[in-house]
Amino acid sequence: MTPLLEARDLAVHYPAPGGAVVRAVNGVDLALMPGETLGLVGESGCGKSTLGRAMLRLEPPAGGRLLAFGHDITDARPAGLKALRRRTSMIFQDPHASLDPRMTVGESIAEPLRVHRVGDRAHRAARVAELLARVGLTPDVARRRPHAFSGGQLQRVGIARALALDPDVVVADEPVSALDVSVQAGVVNLLMDLQAERGLAYLFVAHDLKVVELISHRVAVMYLGRVVELASAERLFAGPKHPYTRALLAAAPTPDPRRRDDPPALGGEPPSPLDPPSGCAFHPRCPIAEARCRVETPALRVDRGGHRVACHLVSLDEPVTRPPARGAGIAGVDG
Amino acid sequence: MTAAPPASAEAPEPLLRVDGLSIAFDAADGPVAVVDRARFAVARGEAVALVGESGCGKSVTAKSILGLLPSPPARVTGGVRFDGVELIGAPGRVLRRIRGARVGFVFQDPMTALNPVYRVGEQIAERLRRHAGLDRKAAAERAVALLGQVGIPAPAERARAWPHELSGGMRQRVVIAIALACDPDLLIADEPTTALDVTVQAQIMALLRRAQRARRMGLLLITHDLGLVARYVDRVIVMYAGQVVEAAPVEALFDGACHPYTRGLLRAVPGAAAPRPDGRLWSIPGAVPAPRDFPTSCRFADRCPRVTPECRAAPVAMSVADDRRWRCLRPHPPASGPEVAR
Incomplete structure (x- = not known):
């Protein structure tokens, strides 16, 4: 097509x-x-x-x-x-x-x-x-x-x-x-x-x-001018792979009082596009960044299910567990 | 349940008590009432949305609390007691002393709260000199300490920055530092994170909540965001078309709201409830009436799935049970606890 x-x-x-x-x-x-x-x-x-x-x-x-x-x-x-x-x-x-x-x-x-x-x-x-x-x-x-x-x-x-x-x-x-x-x-x-x-x-x-x-149907996540993750909506929301996507999902406030006072998922702020960080643009805020992330810009790689991610450190075909931020709803609103 | 206290034993005076607060604005064809006898309280150490x-x-309710609505055109009546002092009709010098020192403000757009021609450290120091009587040196030192407390890296350096040199999140941190400068008893935050990105919003809300707890401040958070409400406050006041329609502790409200409007609102939040069987979102039909068209009977009646003829017959009073209030003739029973009697 x-x-x-x-x-x-x-x-x-x-x-x-x-x-x-x-x-x-x-x-x-x-x-x-x-x-x-x-x-x-x-x-x-x-x-x-x-x-x-x-x-x-x-x-x-x-x-x-x-x-x-x-x-x-x-x-x-x-x-x-x-x-x-x-x-x-x-x-x-x-x-x-x-x-x-x-x-x-x-x-x-x-x-x-x-x-x-x-x-x-x-x-x-x-x-x-x-x-x-x-x-x-x-x-x-x-x-x-x-x-x-x-x-x-x-x-x-x-x-x-x-x-x-x-x-x-x-x-x-x-x-x-x-x-x-x-x-x-x-x-x-x-x-x-x-x-x-x-x-x-x-x-x-x-x-x-x-x-x-x-x-x-599909979702692309952008960070500082690049697509860092792209997958079907089901895959992306059930198993986000990029550390930025994971933080973004965790930061969106779920209307559930039992998840109150979770610590902020991510420190820092998006960098200025005038002065982008070297290597992976997300590395200054990334919880798992390593030395190479500061030097090499990661390419978008794709797994067997068509899930694309631009990160040196995530393994493509290992199953990713659903992060805790997702799936909590309000009990009783349908009652 | 234990025996009720004797009628003479008054509950301790809350930090802020808003009672029968009505607000109207003068217009060419007569005054328009926008808030109708609002009533709520904020206790010391409590976060209320x-x-x-x-x-x-x-x-406008939040702005009227400390006389921030210009009058005319605003007409504010009713009672607002802050720590035992009546503020409606109080002289300007009383209001000015309370404003900024005992009550701090954080608004949606930090750029309007900051003066673009002063360095951010000077703006905090100015507040301290004026309201806390600190000298120039002590105020400057305390300003740097405050910038550090609100999570600004390299605060001594940043104190010399101009507002336009900072990101939106950093500016809002500066506004919070100014609001906290004189150790206020109450912080009023009006959509403080609406202009910020979601990852930054989480940081700012965590900062406000931490400061509120550590200082045992009252926090009045004005917001449209039910996600923030669920996560960062103790008690919730829901307003619709100029009236308080429901008030409840946060968990009770999210477990089972009494007012059909609150239920509809909670269900319309994407991701909050299971979508409709056809995969669509639950919406509330119709639109909020304009203030000139507020009915005298239930103001939600035209959009309400539970409406009955009596809902349109007469004004609806507040019902009270335990720590909850609702303005509805056909409320949903709370999810847990006894069936609500009418």
């Missing part, structure tokens, strides 16, 4: 003050397959949002190749990106910031159709009504402007806009992290339902591991 |  989007040794650089270069994405191999949700997780500054945008060629590649629907688009000119723009879309974290406050939400949803010259005015209006209904809003809200909506409603508008051209790929950048928990659940469910109906593929960029676990 | 979703009133 041809991946919808594929990064091969992709790099994205930003200029920094003083002529320095921030390697925001530093040699990433990643493929998004049809119909799947690929979760992309990591802490701020790890490059996950940049990688999400770069996969749509919204950031110019500084190195490596980028393929869309089987075609190399690394050096494509805007005209050559037309298919990419038509078949992909994005959902953003803050719909109040991503939707034009001067346009009605109906105009915002119809905009991609207008830009790609799909249908006439009447056709587009009908499509807007249909999309609004599908995301759980009434068609009459099309005439309102963004300020009249709550965060959850407006994120549904953002989803309707992303669906306007019936894309194959949606890159969702922290789509529910600004929403209240009771509203978030409804939006996550909507995204899952839409995928089931339309066979969309999602590149789902998020820091909330529980949401990622629920929605993703 | 004020939890709820956006717009529930938790943050």
Whole structure:
């Protein structure tokens, strides 16, 4: 099967003050397959949002190749990106910031159709009504402007806009992290339902591991511009191999009062991408780092089950036990 | 159960007692009530969470405690007693003496709490000179010691750093050092880790909890994050649409909440409960009403799976049993213990 989007040794650089270069994405191999949700997780500054945008060629590649629907688009000119723009879309974290406050939400949803010259005015209006209904809003809200909506409603508008051209790929950048928990659940469910109906593929960029676990088929963990672990969601969450992934899972607070006062899983903070540590970028925070970790950058290795990990010190085929942080739930909430 | 104490024996005065606290904001078309007669207490050495979703009133409640809401437009009524002193309507000099010295604050964004044009050590020292009467040298030395206590490496060096030179986690540690500088009796932390990464969040919460225990401080944690609530506090106050709807010890609440809103909220947290049979998350239908549309009867009725006609008939009072309170006519029985009588 041809991946919808594929990064091969992709790099994205930003200029920094003083002529320095921030390697925001530093040699990433990643493929998004049809119909799947690929979760992309990591802490701020790890490059996950940049990688999400770069996969749509919204950031110019500084190195490596980028393929869309089987075609190399690394050096494509805007005209050559037309298919990419038509078949992909994005959902953003803050719909109040991503939707034009001067346009009605109906105009915002119809905009991609207008830009790609799909249908006439009447056709587009009908499509807007249909999309609004599908995301759980009434068609009459099309005439309102963004300020009249709550965060959850407006994120549904953002989803309707992303669906306007019936894309194959949606890159969702922290789509529910600004929403209240009771509203978030409804939006996550909507995204899952839409995928089931339309066979969309999602590149789902998020820091909330529980949401990622629920929605993703595969998950990539990033640290300082690199993918350090990549596996099916089941494998990754049941048996994380990279010491960083293990710490990340343990640090996510489980709503269980009986796990209170566990010591923090990890000291230190993510390093600055302006001044990345030598060797394995995680070594200054790693509980098992050895001398070679300070010198050699580990490559992504793969085990028999397709579980990829970039660490010198984990053995690939030894079974990894489920860490204690996982699997604790709240008793009695169903009662 | 042992015999009830005689009615005259009052429980010891808690460190902070909020009683009948109501907050309204003036608007062009009349005042809008955002908090309705909130009531809760924080004891010395106790960590209490004020939890709820956006717009529930938790943050304005915290800000009103020490007169941090500008009035007008805010109208604050009711009682807030701190260590026996009534704060609502107290003169500015009383509030200023308590603020910063006896009550410390930590807010979500450390950049707004720090002055960008002063080195971080100077900002701590300034607090110590003003409120603890230390001289310049003693204050500077104590500032370095505090930076060390909040886990900042090379504190003597970092004391000379500007806020913008520090990471988000380090800045929040500096804010905590300022809050702890004068040995406060109460720390109010409003979403202190919301802007931080998850591994850093765990460090900051552990630091706050350790300081709270070691100093026998009261801690009032304002948060939307039920994961933090479960892990770092002793007691929980749940707010919905401007009202306290449930209060309980943390384990009792997570074992079996009485209010349908609390239950719905706990179940909606990804990973907290088994997902629905179709693999989807449990959500709460509908949305929180806007303050102008708060009903006089149960404010959760329109979203509640257990609603009955009487829920919409009249205001719902708080029910009390043992150490729990709930505002509901059809509460769930707690998971353990006796069936709750209405």
